[in-house]
Amino acid sequence: MNDDTHSLPPLAIELRAALDGHRHTALDAVGQCLARIEADEPTIRAWRAIDPDHARMQARRIDSRGAVGPLVGIPLAVKDIFLTQDFPTRCGSPVYEDGLDGADAACVAAARAAGAVVMGKTVTTEFAYFNPGPTANPCNPRHTPGGSSSGSAAAVASGMVPLAFGSQTAGSLIRPASYCGVFGLKATFGCHDLAGAKGLSPSLDTLGWLARDADDLELMRSALSGEAYRALPMHRQPGQLRLGVCRTWEWPAIDPAGARAFEDAELRCREAGVQVRRLELPQAWQPLAQAQKTIMAFETARSLSMEWQDHRHQLSAALRGLIEEGLACAQADYAAAQALARAARQELDGLMAGVDALLVPSAPGAAPLGLDATGDPVFCRIWTLLGPPCVNVPGLHAPDGLPIGMQLVGRSGRDRDLLALAASLHTILSREGLQS
Template sequence: MRPHELGLVEAAEAIAARRLSSVELVTDCLAVVAAREPQVGAWVHIDPDQVLREARRLDSEPASGPLHGVPVAIKDIIDTCGMPTCSGSSIYAGRRPGMDAACVALLKRAGALMMGKTVTTEFAYFKAGKTRNPHNLDHTPGGSSSGSAAAVASLMVPAALGSQTAGSLIRPASYCGVVGYKPTYGDFPVAGVKGLSHSLDTLGVLTRSVDDARLLRSVLTADTVFPFSSSERWIPSIGLCRTPDWLQASPETRHGLEQLLLSLGACGARVGDAQLPSSFAMFADLQRKVMAYETARSLAPEYDGYREQLSEPLLALIEYGQGLSTEEYSEARSSAEQGMVAISPIFDEWDVLLAPSAPGTAPLASDGTGDPLFSRMWMLLGVPTISLPALDGQNGLPVGIQLVGSRFGDDRLLRAAQWVEKVLSDRPRFSLL
């Protein structure tokens, strides 16, 4: 196995054991970048000389943490000292912040190496950048964490930071065939991350395995101990959640999830249907309202001073939000809080819920970055979610499955995801026929 094929945990263990140096790992990753970046377009900034200097420095020093010498990519809405942060907008072209975002500082404290900045859609909304899906360049990688998902899927880097306000982690993970983990709202620090909607914006990670996501969670929550592997035998209960928007998923995706549930049951999990309260049918629309109202206010400086440099989709969102009253916004937030209470008993019955990550495979790049519909409700509720690569579409593109946990139940969600990942690895991928 070549160094660039190692996951985050594998690379960290190899460097800690001195079987691999940071320079060797980074050099191999840079070779993949050189070969694939002209087609995939995952990066907005990467400086090979800077990266290699940092790798040599880390190799010359004692290990400083669990990620010592391992490269991580950073979405370009996240401040990085010494690298540009432009938020996918010409308004901030060439901007170089003088201080790292809190999440970057925590990564560096753990010894990680900042590989570079990955492409984001404009202000993490819908206007796509140059990135293409590594599995088929005619298709979108999803948005807004486009470059982060594509870089991990292309084996350019073992892990990347992304963010989600509607479906910006889960959807790209599904389209690109990688693991995308969004924690409980508020678990990861967002200081130094360009904001869009303060009650929804959530930092997250894109990796090649659940173990890799767990390691990044321990770093980003500043936990002092991370178990690299777990011998605990635990089988979760899994409820299939046919969300209010279930019929918006392709028939192939719905069939694939139903067949997967049967497979998980055959492997020992207690499975069945999970029923949501009828009031949840309006939650996707409520998420849109909250997002629009808050975006209209958080991007007020850009709207007032640089309106001509904003895309039509972003202008439409801002102007929709400007038209919403504070009373409408407060009612939406109140409904969300009631929903957080109403969903709690469901997780007394089920450890996790199983739902679509996206309607189906990645659409053509010319058709946009895809629909975040199957993440909107969970974002409004603030619950943790994770997308795992599980299915193959008729066109050969990957389709993820989404596992949903209870608020502050991230450890249980990740343990369940580890078990599901093991089941998936032990059998051929389902093909959506």
């Protein structure tokens, strides 16, 4: 595996500038990514399906037509729960080994219309739950990349593509972004169409995407929203930033490296001049993580009812257990979990009064050793349930060098503002010379 980060292909915004300035072609961009894939894929195993010739064909078509659009010529990976017209969709499960065919999922169609080159499908855990695929972490292939957006996070981290779609139902995007040391945006719940995605829990499933730069996340956000791309504001002065540092009720699940990184993040912010306030979550929020689990189990049992009925023997023990839990869940318990979530959503803006975002852990710590599990989504569950935008911000590391990200939680519908804050925080976390 190539460990030279300086040889990574350009960022999406760099490619866009080079393509606009005719210093680069779409075929050049695809060629750089394919070279990286050829070098790293035997170790990382991020891809479920990829067709180099088809990628080159898309690039040649773009170059010959002089196509325009915010993502023109930019290589894109797609998590293998989203339908794509040119690749089968297998959802990480032997149930669909022959693949689901169909038109592009809404997000894929929007990206393609904006000019993106769909390189292929990246590995997902089984139906975006816990049972892992073969993907390894580019930062250390002996460690998990996280899940369920395993292949997407690994493909971006290793430079195989500048952008990749993922999704989140518990911690499926923020956690792998943290483990692999990249940026990841879980968009505001409901802001982007999930048509054409194999769903798990309609109250929780949320679109997201991964990149090596906050502006790359904004480029995709603007393309999907039909907005003209505008670069994020230049990094705000630290004294203008207001963060609510919140350990959350799940803090006992943090590991020593994760706790040290979180404390380091707060210290770096304070030393840089950020206005930092420590916030405590309301006592009434303590059951929210369990509420997320209840809703996820109840809805998964219904979303996968056909697979349960006809292909139960092909499902993993973990997924069968989740479905059984959902089938056993009383309607009253599900309704109570939903009511608790609604009440907390109404309180969230008040909790965030006076701060721009909450700073919370992305994961318990660095990526665990081994590929037979994908880590714990404990620090993402309540934010997925409540629906605000969340960003993993890389920049810190465990003593063994593995990345540990920090999660920013913003206000619903203010995804661009949160990305601008993430860019500023990344500068602070990555700065050398501060106490660590």
